Amino acid sequence: MREVRELGEFRLIERLARMLPSAPPVIESIGDDCAVVRANDKVLLLTSDLFIEGVHFNCETLHPEEIGWKAAAAAISDIAAMGGAALFSLVSLACPPGTRVSFVEQLYQGMANVFSQYGGVIVGGDMSRSSDGITIDVTVVGEVRGTRFLRRRGALPGDLLAITGYPGLSAAGLDAIQRGLHEPELTQRHRWPRPRLREAQWMCQRLEIHAMLDTSDGLVQDAAHLAAASDLGVNIERDKLPVSGVLARHCEQTGLDIGHLMLTGGEDYELAFAMGVDNSEATLKALHNEFRTVVTVVGQFTDEWTGVRVDNEPYPQGGYDHFLTSTD
Amino acid sequence: MREVRELGEFRLIERLARMLPSAPPVIESIGDDCAVVRANDKVLLLTSDLFIEGVHFNCETLHPEEIGWKAAAAAISDIAAMGGAALFSLVSLACPPGTRVSFVEQLYQGMANVFSQYGGVIVGGDMSRSSDGITIDVTVVGEVRGTRFLRRRGALPGDLLAITGYPGLSAAGLDAIQRGLHEPELTQRHRWPRPRLREAQWMCQRLEIHAMLDTSDGLVQDAAHLAAASDLGVNIERDKLPVSGVLARHCEQTGLDIGHLMLTGGEDYELAFAMGVDNSEATLKALHNEFRTVVTVVGQFTDEWTGVRVDNEPYPQGGYDHFLTSTD
Numbered sequence: 001m002r003e004v005r006e007l008g009e010f011r012l013i014e015r016l017a018r019m020l021p022s023a024p025p026v027i028e029s030i031g032d033d034c035a036v037v038r039a040n041d042k043v044l045l046l047t048s049d050l051f052i053e054g055v056h057f058n059c060e061t062l063h064p065e066e067i068g069w070k071a072a073a074a075a076i077s078d079i080a081a082m083g084g085a086a087l088f089s090l091v092s093l094a095c096p097p098g099t100r101v102s103f104v105e106q107l108y109q110g111m112a113n114v115f116s117q118y119g120g121v122i123v124g125g126d127m128s129r130s131s132d133g134i135t136i137d138v139t140v141v142g143e144v145r146g147t148r149f150l151r152r153r154g155a156l157p158g159d160l161l162a163i164t165g166y167p168g169l170s171a172a173g174l175d176a177i178q179r180g181l182h183e184p185e186l187t188q189r190h191r192w193p194r195p196r197l198r199e200a201q202w203m204c205q206r207l208e209i210h211a212m213l214d215t216s217d218g219l220v221q222d223a224a225h226l227a228a229a230s231d232l233g234v235n236i237e238r239d240k241l242p243v244s245g246v247l248a249r250h251c252e253q254t255g256l257d258i259g260h261l262m263l264t265g266g267e268d269y270e271l272a273f274a275m276g277v278d279n280s281e282a283t284l285k286a287l288h289n290e291f292r293t294v295v296t297v298v299g300q301f302t303d304e305w306t307g308v309r310v311d312n313e314p315y316p317q318g319g320y321d322h323f324l325t326s327t328d
Numbered sequence: 329m330r331e332v333r334e335l336g337e338f339r340l341i342e343r344l345a346r347m348l349p350s351a352p353p354v355i356e357s358i359g360d361d362c363a364v365v366r367a368n369d370k371v372l373l374l375t376s377d378l379f380i381e382g383v384h385f386n387c388e389t390l391h392p393e394e395i396g397w398k399a400a401a402a403a404i405s406d407i408a409a410m411g412g413a414a415l416f417s418l419v420s421l422a423c424p425p426g427t428r429v430s431f432v433e434q435l436y437q438g439m440a441n442v443f444s445q446y447g448g449v450i451v452g453g454d455m456s457r458s459s460d461g462i463t464i465d466v467t468v469v470g471e472v473r474g475t476r477f478l479r480r481r482g483a484l485p486g487d488l489l490a491i492t493g494y495p496g497l498s499a500a501g502l503d504a505i506q507r508g509l510h511e512p513e514l515t516q517r518h519r520w521p522r523p524r525l526r527e528a529q530w531m532c533q534r535l536e537i538h539a540m541l542d543t544s545d546g547l548v549q550d551a552a553h554l555a556a557a558s559d560l561g562v563n564i565e566r567d568k569l570p571v572s573g574v575l576a577r578h579c580e581q582t583g584l585d586i587g588h589l590m591l592t593g594g595e596d597y598e599l600a601f602a603m604g605v606d607n608s609e610a611t612l613k614a615l616h617n618e619f620r621t622v623v624t625v626v627g628q629f630t631d632e633w634t635g636v637r638v639d640n641e642p643y644p645q646g647g648y649d650h651f652l653t654s655t656d
Contacts, residue, residue, distance in 0.1 A: 005434060009455055011414060012429065016436050019542040025415070035451035037416050039471070040370050048418040048467060050456040055422075087353070088365050090549040092420075092465045094383075097651045100342065108344050121351040123363035126465070127337055128378040129650040137420045137454070137465040139376060143367070144536045145550035295479035322457040 008324040010225075031229075032123055032152050033081035033213055034142065043149070045142035047078040053133040054320070061177045064103045066191045070145035070267075071136045074216065076118050077195035077269040079142040079215040082149045083112025083204025086120030086197070092137040094130035111138065116235050118197050146205045153229035154211035155274035157303035161226070161234055162284070164196055164270045164295050167219045168258070171265025176250060185246045193269045199291050207283050212273040217262040219298075220315050224308035227301060230274075235309045236263070236299040263310060274301060337650040338553075359482050359557075361409035361541055362470065366609035371477070373470035375406040381461040383650070387480050389505045392431045394519045395464075396438025398595075402544065403466040405523035405597040409542040410477045411532025412470040414525070420465040422458035424610030439466065446525050476534045482539035483602035487553070489562055490612070492524055492598045494572035495547045496586070499593025504578060513574045518527050521597045525617035527619050528599055533609050540601040546592040547626075548643050550600050552636035555629060558602075563637045564591070564627040591638060602629060 015032040027043065028036035036047040051057065051071035054111055062070070072089070079086050091111060095104065108122070115121055120140060173190030176183040195214070203209055211230060215222045220236065227234035241262045249260035275283050280297065287295050308315060330338055345358040355371065356364035362373040379399035390398070400417070408412050413530065420441060423432065436450070439601060443449055448468060479591040501518030505510040523542070531537055548564065556563035569590045577588035603611050608625065613621050636643060 002428055002430075003425065004423065004427050004429055007429055007458050013455060015429070015433065019433060020436060020440050020450050021444065026449060026451050031358075035416065035418070037451060037469075039367060039372070039415065039469075042368050042370065044367070044469070045628065046416060046418055046452060046467075046469065048420045048452065048454045048465070050422055050454045050465075051538075052422055052456055052458060054459045055456055072602075088363065088602075090363070090374055090375060090467055092376045092378050092467075094378055094380055094463060095332065097331065099332050100330055101332055101343070102330075102336055104340065105343065105347060109346060112348050116349065122348050123352060123354050123357050123365060124374055124376065126360075126376045126378045127650060128380055128383055130380060130463070131382045132460050135422060135458070135463050137376070137378075137467075138465045139418055139465075140370070141365075141367075141374065141469065225400065317573060321612050322455060 004323045009322040017054040031187045033078040036149060040308055043144040045079055045082050045084040045144065047075055047096060048137055048139045049075040049078065049272065051136040052136065053265065062191065064106035065110035068107040069192055071113055072111040072114035073193045073269060075138040075140045076114060076197060077214040077216065078141055079196040080195045080200040081212055083200050084142040084149060085145050085201060086118060086139045086140050089115060089122045090139040091125035094128045094135040096132065097129050100207055118195065124264060143196050145201065148204055150204050150209060152211055152213040152226055153211050155226060155230040155232055155301045156210055157167050157275065158277060158302060159210055159274040159301045160277055160280050160297045160300065161223060161272065161274060162295055162297045162298035163215065163272045164199060165244050166247060166292050166294065167186045167215065167270065168247055168265035169244060170267040171261055172247050172250050175254065175256065183246065183250060186250060190267065193267060195269050197295055202290060203287065207286060208276065208279050210274045210276065212271055215268045215270045215272050216266055218266045220263045220308055220310065223299065224270060226274060227306065227308060231306065232301045232303055233301055233305040233309065234301050235312055238311050240296065240298045242294055242296040244314065250253050263315065276299050332651045336652040356479060361406040364477060367597040371472040373407055373410055373412040373472065374418040374442060375403055376465055376467045377403040377406065379464040379466065390519065393438035397442055397520055399464045399466050400442035400522050401521045401597060403468045404442055404525060405542040405544065407468055407470040408523045408525040408528040409540055411528050412472050412477060414443065414446060414470045416469045417443060417450045418467040419450055419453035421504050422456045422463040424455050424460065434566050439443035444624065446523065464571060473615060476532055478532050478537060478540040480539055480541050480554055480565050481631045483558040483560055484538055484604065485560060485629060486605060487538055487602040487629045488605055488608050488625045489551060489600065489602060489627035489629065490623055490625045491543065491547065491600045492527065492621050493596065494575060494622065495543065495596055496575055496590040496593035497572060498595040499589055500575050500578050503582065503584065507582065511574065514578060518595065521595060523597050524599045527621055531615065531617060536603065536604065536607050538602045540599055541594045543598045543600050544594055546594045548636055548638065551627065554600060554602060555573045555634065555636060559634065560629045560631055561633040561635050561637065562627050562629050563640055566639050566656040568624065568626045570622055591643065607617060
C-alpha cells in the first residue's frame with residue numbers, strides 16, 4: 001500500500017485517526033462530520049471543508065459568489081449534520097497572483113451571505129498565493145444547543161433509513177449547466193445548495209433519531225458511511241426513492257439513468273438519518289408539519305451483513321472517493 | 329486595481345475586513361494573528377495557517393515530518409503571539425492521488441509532535457485530492473488563560489520595540505540547506521522552528537507589554553505590521569540587532585549580506601513586542617531570569633511618521649507579501 005490512490009480517502013482517514021492521540025475534552029474526533037469538543041460549559045463543533053478548483057468546482061460553470069456560497073454551505077451542512085448551530089468561521093484562500101480582486105471579493109460575499117442566512121460570522125483565516133488554481137478551506141466553529149447532538153453512529157438493526165428532499169438534484173443541475181440547458185429548478189440546486197440547518201436542529205432536539213449525516217458524496221456512499229459507523233449494513237430500495245418531476249423530465253430528455261443519478265449524485269446537502277420503526281410515522285409527520293419538507297423512508301439497517309446494498313444487491317458504483325476516483 | 333498582485337496581500341485583507349460583517353461575540357476579527365471570540369465564559373483564539381508546496385516549502389529540502397512540524401508550529405506561533413494556549417486543531421490536506429501513504433503519515437506525525445509538545449490535539453479536518461502539489465491548512469482553536477491577551481495594536485509613541493532570539497536564523501538555515509552545507513545550528517532553526525508559546529503566555533500575564541506579534545514575514549515587515557496596527561511609525565537601529573555567531577560565520581563564508589538577512593529573513597517565529605521605556609529594563613531582566621531567552625531592544629515607535637524605517641531611512645525591501653513578491 002504505497003500511494004493514497006491505492007488506499008482511498010476513507011481508509012487513509014481511518015489510519016490517521018488510529019495514529020493520532022486524543023485527549024479528555026474531545027468527545028468525538030476524526031471520522032464524523034464535525035469534531036465535538038468540550039470548552040468549559042460549552043460543547044463546540046469543529047469542521048473544515050476544502051473546496052478546490054478543478055476538483056470541487058470550476059470557474060467556467062460557477063460565478064465567484066456561487067463558489068463562495070457552495071464552499072460555506074458545505075461547511076455549514078457539516079454543522080447541520082450534528083444538529084448544531086454555527087458561530088464563527090475562518091476562511092483560508094490560496095489563489096494565483098493574477099486573480100482579480102473583484103473575484104476574491106465576490107467569493108467572500110458568497111460566503112458571508114451563507115453565514116448571514118444560517119448564522120455565524122467570518123472572523124479570520126489566511127491568504128496565500130498558489131502556483132495553480134484556487135483552494136478554499138472553510139472552517140466553522142459551531143456549538144451544540146440544548147442537550148443533544150447527533151452522531152453518524154447510533155443506528156440500530158432494523159432502523160429505517162430516511163432522507164430529506166429529492167436525491168440527485170444537484171448532480172442533475174451540474175449536468176444541465178454543462179449542457180447549457182435552461183433548467184433553473186435543477187441548476188439552482190447545484191449553484192445555491194441550502195443546508196438543512198434548522199430542520200436538523202429541530203430534529204435533534206425534538207425527535208427520536210438515532211444517527212444522522214448530511215448527504216454530500218451520493219446517497220449510496222453516504223448510506224454506507226452511516227451503516228459503517230454502527231457496524232451495520234443498509235439496504236436501499238430503489239422503488240422508494242422520491243422522484244422529483246423536474247429530475248424525471250431532465251433524465252427523459254437527456255437519456256441519463258435516473259436511478260443511478262439518485263443513488264450516486266453528490267452535493268445535495270440533504271440529511272440522511274436512522275430512526276426506529278415504531279416512531280417513524282410520528283417522526284415523518286412532525287417533520288412535515290413543521291417544515292413542509294419531503295422526508296422519505298428509503299431503506300433499512302441490518303446486522304446480518306455490513307456495507308450498502310440496493311434492492312438487496314451490492315451496488316457497483318460506490319460513490320465519491322477523492323483518491324480512488326481520480327483519473328490521474 | 330484589477331488583480332491581487334497589484335493590490336498585495338495586506339491591502340486585500342483590509343478590503344475584505346471592511347466588507348465583511350461582524351457580531352457582538354467577536355472581540356478581534358480579521359487583521360490580528362488570531363481572531364478573538366467569546367463563547368460563554370471562555371475567550372477563544374482562532375487561527376488558520378496555509379502551508380503550500382512551492383510557496384511555503386518544497387519536498388526536496390524538507391522531510392515530510394519537518395513539513396508537518398513547520399505547518400503546525402506556524403499556527404501555534406499565532407496562538408503564542410496573543411499569549412494564549414492551544415486546545416484543538418483541524419488539519420485540511422489536499423494532495424495528488426500519487427502521494428505516498430507514508431508521506432501523509434509522517435506529515436501528520438510531525439504535526440502531532442508539535443501539539444504534544446505545545447498543547448492541543450488534532451480532532452479533525454478535511455482531505456481532498458489536488459491537481460498539483462500539497463496544500464496544508466492548519467486551524468488551531470486556542471484560549472486566553474488568565475485575564476489578558478495581547479494584540480498587535482496598543483503600542484504607544486516612544487515605546488521600545490523588542491524581539492526574542494536572533495533574527496535571520498531560519499532564512500540562513502534555508503540558505504545552508506540549499507547550498508548543502510552542514511550547519512546544524514542554522515538548519516535546525518529552519519527545519520524545526522520552536523514557537524515561543526510559554527514565553528508569550530508568561531509575558532502576557534506577568535509583564536507590562538503593550539502589543540505583540542510573532543515574526544514570520546521578516547523583521548522589517550513584522551515591525552511595520554506592529555506599527556501600522558497602532559497608526560505609528562517604527563525605527564529599527566541596525567546596530568542594535570543581536571548578531572548570532574553562527575549567522576555571522578555563515579554570512580562571512582557565503583558572502584550573504586547579514587544585515588539584510590536579519591532585517592528580512594522570514595519564518596523565525598520569534599516574538600516582537602512594544603513596551604514602555606520606563607519598565608523596559610525590569611521587563612528584559614524578568615524575561616531573562618525566567619527563560620534565559622535573549623531579548624533585545626532593536627527600535628522605537630514614534631507618532632511623527634508612519635511605516636517602518638531602518639536607521640531613520642525607509643528600507644527598500646519591505647519583506648514578504650504573498651501576491652506582490654510573486655514572480656508569476
